[in-house]
Amino acid sequence: MSKELGRVDPISGCYKSKPKSTVRNDCATACCSQVSLCYSLCMSARLLDGLKIRDQIFEELKVEVRELVAKSVRPGLAAVLVGENPASQLYVKSKITACEQLGLASWLHTPSADVSTEQLLKLVRNLNVDYEVDGILVQLPLPAQVDAKRILEAVDPVKDVDGLHPVNLGKLVSNRPGPVACTPAGCMELLRRYQIPLEGANAVVLGRSDMVGKPMALLLMHANATVTICHSKTRDLPEVVRRADIVVAAMGKAGYVQPDWIRPGAAVIDVGTNKVTDPAEAARLLRNFPERLEKFRTKGSVLLGDVHPDALQIAGALTPVPGGVGPMTITMLMSNTVKAARLRRLPNAAVAGN
Numbered sequence: 001m002s003k004e005l006g007r008v009d010p011i012s013g014c015y016k017s018k019p020k021s022t023v024r025n026d027c028a029t030a031c032c033s034q035v036s037l038c039y040s041l042c043m044s045a046r047l048l049d050g051l052k053i054r055d056q057i058f059e060e061l062k063v064e065v066r067e068l069v070a071k072s073v074r075p076g077l078a079a080v081l082v083g084e085n086p087a088s089q090l091y092v093k094s095k096i097t098a099c100e101q102l103g104l105a106s107w108l109h110t111p112s113a114d115v116s117t118e119q120l121l122k123l124v125r126n127l128n129v130d131y132e133v134d135g136i137l138v139q140l141p142l143p144a145q146v147d148a149k150r151i152l153e154a155v156d157p158v159k160d161v162d163g164l165h166p167v168n169l170g171k172l173v174s175n176r177p178g179p180v181a182c183t184p185a186g187c188m189e190l191l192r193r194y195q196i197p198l199e200g201a202n203a204v205v206l207g208r209s210d211m212v213g214k215p216m217a218l219l220l221m222h223a224n225a226t227v228t229i230c231h232s233k234t235r236d237l238p239e240v241v242r243r244a245d246i247v248v249a250a251m252g253k254a255g256y257v258q259p260d261w262i263r264p265g266a267a268v269i270d271v272g273t274n275k276v277t278d279p280a281e282a283a284r285l286l287r288n289f290p291e292r293l294e295k296f297r298t299k300g301s302v303l304l305g306d307v308h309p310d311a312l313q314i315a316g317a318l319t320p321v322p323g324g325v326g327p328m329t330i331t332m333l334m335s336n337t338v339k340a341a342r343l344r345r346l347p348n349a350a351v352a353g354n
């Protein structure tokens, strides 16, 4: 389908013809009565708001936590933060803050950067047998001298709230219940709550990491999408992406996915989180976003996704960066921890969705 002709509305599935000239602000009155469908005529994607969905899920989790606490179960998350990587420190701090907001117990373990594999294994084993600990989070990356695979495999699969243990990856492959990696789980939750149709949709996942690309592709396949997984050796990437009703970009390359690769009306999930500091790169990617460019000039950096910001004019729905997938990752970590507490400590209670 040519982008000049129109687009498929990913919410209703209807094809919308595109008027020759449209003015965004006229939309609510002139184009359509449903604000949620405005983007289909006014050439600007519906934003899939991760902050809003996070707030919704937090409210649901607070109720669940209160119910568990009433049964003497206070879900708890133990975070292991090795060394002093500022980005990791920031991520872990946000996770602990989220625990506090929801009434979860949390513990922070901070081994020094020169910790050995054996020392970390000992810590993980202690957390495995600690009754109060429902979820264990080992913040990645680990220092080079640590065997990260051994550490992740040492986490008790029932406490593996990051969904990275091979047992849980195996469960995901065979579509059995179990903790799922937080970022792809968060992407699915966004798609579900914004009612993006998945069944029969062509989904293209850019990236094949164990943490994002692979589990994302499996989740989409289990939701009956037809999935193509792309990676650095994929040929004709733009053509592959152009066939997609749903694009999930998880490559770690700022603005790599060009607007003209996006099929008009497609839903775009931008997982990429790239800190751009080069003024020329920022100017190129933000040429149509003067306010963001101005902020970049003041701050010296800007957070951009893997999808070129101009895709906003082509896509039917799109996750902003920041404020899209990012907040959903922490949200799903909280959700996995609450679920793990219920499953382990109240095994006879029914758990929705698991």
Ligand code: NAP
Binding pocket: 183, 206, 207, 208, 209, 210, 211, 212, 213, 230, 231, 232, 233, 234, 237, 250, 251, 252, 253, 271, 272, 273, 274, 325, 326, 327, 329
């Ligand atoms: P990763 O382990 O580095 O994997 C990147 C993937 O992208 C690899 O599979 C790689 O292919 C593929 N790739 C790289 N260049 C490509 C190209 N030119 N064409 C096609 N594929 C290409 O990264 P990750 O951990 O999956 O993370 C991906 C991005 O998501 C990063 O920006 C990361 O910061 C972000 N992220 C965000 C969140 C969040 O909460 N928002 C969470 C996790 C990750 P090969 O396999 O062939 O090398």
